[in-house]
Amino acid sequence: MIQAEESVPGWRLLVPQPQEIVWTLIFLVIFALVFMKFILPRLNAVLEERAEKIEGGLKKAEEVQHQADQLKADQEQALAEARQEASAIRDRARQDGARIIEEAKAQAGSENERLLTAGRQQLNAERTSAAAQLRGEVGTLASDLASKIVGESLSDDERSRRVIDRFLDDLESSPTATR
Amino acid sequence: MQLVRLIILAVTLIVLAIIASRAKLVPGKAQSIVEILIEFVNNSIIQNTLGLREGKRFAPMLITMFFFIFAMNLGGVIPGLNLAGTSVIGMPLLLALWTFVTYVVFGVKKHGLGGYLKHETMPPGVPKPIYILLVPIEFLQVILIRWASLTIRLLANMVAGHIMMVVFIGMTQALLFSGSALIALAPFSGALAIGIYGFEIFVAALQAFIFTMLTAVYIQMATSDEH
Numbered sequence: 462m463i464q465a466e467e468s469v470p471g472w473r474l475l476v477p478q479p480q481e482i483v484w485t486l487i488f489l490v491i492f493a494l495v496f497m498k499f500i501l502p503r504l505n506a507v508l509e510e511r512a513e514k515i516e517g518g519l520k521k522a523e524e525v526q527h528q529a530d531q532l533k534a535d536q537e538q539a540l541a542e543a544r545q546e547a548s549a550i551r552d553r554a555r556q557d558g559a560r561i562i563e564e565a566k567a568q569a570g571s572e573n574e575r576l577l578t579a580g581r582q583q584l585n586a587e588r589t590s591a592a593a594q595l596r597g598e599v600g601t602l603a604s605d606l607a608s609k610i611v612g613e614s615l616s617d618d619e620r621s622r623r624v625i626d627r628f629l630d631d632l633e634s635s636p637t638a639t640r
Numbered sequence: 641m642q643l644v645r646l647i648i649l650a651v652t653l654i655v656l657a658i659i660a661s662r663a664k665l666v667p668g669k670a671q672s673i674v675e676i677l678i679e680f681v682n683n684s685i686i687q688n689t690l691g692l693r694e695g696k697r698f699a700p701m702l703i704t705m706f707f708f709i710f711a712m713n714l715g716g717v718i719p720g721l722n723l724a725g726t727s728v729i730g731m732p733l734l735l736a737l738w739t740f741v742t743y744v745v746f747g748v749k750k751h752g753l754g755g756y757l758k759h760e761t762m763p764p765g766v767p768k769p770i771y772i773l774l775v776p777i778e779f780l781q782v783i784l785i786r787w788a789s790l791t792i793r794l795l796a797n798m799v800a801g802h803i804m805m806v807v808f809i810g811m812t813q814a815l816l817f818s819g820s821a822l823i824a825l826a827p828f829s830g831a832l833a834i835g836i837y838g839f840e841i842f843v844a845a846l847q848a849f850i851f852t853m854l855t856a857v858y859i860q861m862a863t864s865d866e867h
Contacts (some may be wrong), residue, residue, distance in 0.1 A: 474799065475792070481730035488649050488725075489734055498705045503660040504671075504678060511665055541751065555787050624785065633853045 600625045644715055645725045652711040681706045681852060683790070689856040698859055701742065705735065708850040713844030716802055717837060727798035729791065736790035737854040744782075747862030757782075760862065786858055790851060797847050801840045808833035843855070 604621050659670050667675055682705045686695040712725030726732050761778035762771060777814040812833050815826040 474795075477728075477730040477733055481641070481728060482734065485730040485734050486643070488645050489731070492649055492653065493704050493706050494699075495657065496707060497700045500653075500656045500660040501678075501700055501703060503663055504674065507663040507665065507671075508675060508678070509666075511776070514665065 585586060596629065600629070641723065641728055644721050644723045645712065645731070647721065648711055648715045648725050652707070656707070658853050672853055677707070677710075678703055685853050685856050686850070687842060688861045689853070694860070694863065698742075698856070699846060700850050703857060705738070706848050709735065710845060711850035713798060713847055714841070716798060716805075717840045720813040722802075722805075724798040726794050726847075729795050732791040732794040732798075733795070735851065736787035739790060739858060742855070743862040744859045756862070774839050785786050786854075790854060794847055794851055797843055801836075801843055804836050805833065805840060806837050834849065 545636070599620075604625055655670075656674065659674050663667075663671055682695075682699060685706070686702055689695075690698060709726060712731060714724075715721045716724030716727060726735075744756075747760065750756070751759050757779070760782045761775045763774075763778075766774060790824050810824055814830040815829055816832060817821050
C-alpha cells in the first residue's frame with residue numbers, strides 16, 4: 462500500500478477507475494439483494510414475532526390479573542353476604558327465643574289461671590255438696606233428737622220439714638252464734 | 641482490492657444468512673448482536689429522523705446500507721485483510737450516489753420536479769432578495785455537495801485510519817529493529833498502534849452510523865411536507 466501510494470499521484474485517490482466502479486456495483490447489488498430479500502425479512506419476522514409474543518404475554522397477564530381481581534371481589538362480596546346472612550339468622554334466632562319464652566310465660570300464666578279457677582270451682586262444688594249433705598244430716602239428726610225429746614213422733618213429714626226448715630233458717634240467720 | 645471486498649462480502653453474507661436462517665424466537669448470542677444492530681438502526685437512525693410511517697418505507701435500504709458500510713469498514717481492522725472496503729473511492733462514491741438517487745427520486749415523486757427543486761432550494765420564511773444567494777447554494781448542495789461530502793467523509797476516514805495504522809505499526813517495527821536506544825520507545829509506539837486499532841473499530845461503526853444517519857436526514861428533507 463505504501464509503495465502503491467508513492468507510485469501514483471495523490472489525486473488518484475479521489476478518481477475512481479471504471480473497473481472498480483463496476484466491481485463495486487456488482488458487490489453492492491449482490492449484498493443489497495441478499496440482505497433485503499432474505500436476511501432482513503427473516504430477522505424482522507423473528508423480531509416482530511417476539512414483539513407480538515411479548516405483547517400477547519403482557520395482555521394475557523393483564524387479563525389474568527383482571528380475572529383474579531374479579532374473583533377476589535366476588536369472594537369478598539360472597540363473604541359479606543354470608544356474614545350478613547349469619548347475623549340475620551342470629552337476630553331471628555334471638556327473636557324466636559324471646560318469643561318462645563314470652564309464649565311459654567303466657568301459657569304458664571293461663572294454665573295457672575285455669576288450674577286456679579278449676580280448683581276454686583271444685584272447692585265451691587264440694588262446699589255446696591257438703592253443705593247440702595250437712596243440711597240433710599242435720600235435719601234428720603235434729604228431728605230424731607227432737608222426737609226423742611218430745612217423745613212424739615215427728616213422722617208427719619210435712620210438719621216436721623217445716624219445723625226443720627225454720628230451725629235451719631234460724632241457724633243460718635245467726636251464723637255467729639252457730640260458729 | 642476487489643478480492644478483499646469479495647471476501648468481506650462473502651463472509652458477511654454467509655454469516656448473516658446462517659444467523660438469519662437459524663433465527664429463533666429466543667435469540668442466541670450471534671442473533672442477539674445482529675438484532676441489536678438492526679434495532680439500533682431502526683430506533684436511533686430511522687425513527688428519529690424519518691418517523692414511524694416514513695421510516696418503514698426506507699428501513700430496508702438504510703439497514704442494508706448500515707450493515708454494508710460497517711462490514712466494509714471493519715475490513716480495515718481485520719488481520720490479513722487490513723484494508724477497508726470503503727477506503728478506495730469507488731465504494732463510498734456508489735453508496736453516496738445511491739443516497740443521492742434515492743432522495744431525488746422520492747422527492748420528485750412526492751413534490752414533482754419543479755416542486756421538489758423549490759422545496760429543497762427555497763426554504764420559506766426568508767426575505768426575497770436572499771433567494772438570489774440562497775437558491776444557487778442550495779441547488780448546488782442538493783445536486784453535488786451532499787453526495788460528494790458523503791463520499792469524501794467516508795473515504796477520508798477510512799484512508800486516514802489505514803494510513804495511521806500503517807504509520808504506527810511501521811514505526812514500531814522500525815524502532816524495534818533500529819538497534820539503538822530508540823528501542824526503548826518501541827513499546828509506546830506499539831501501545832499507540834493498538835490504541836489506533838481500537839479507535840479504528842470505533843470509527844468503522846461511527847462512519848457507518850453517520851453515513852446512514854445523513855442518508856436518512858436527506859431523505860427526510862426531500863420527502864417532508866414543508867419545512
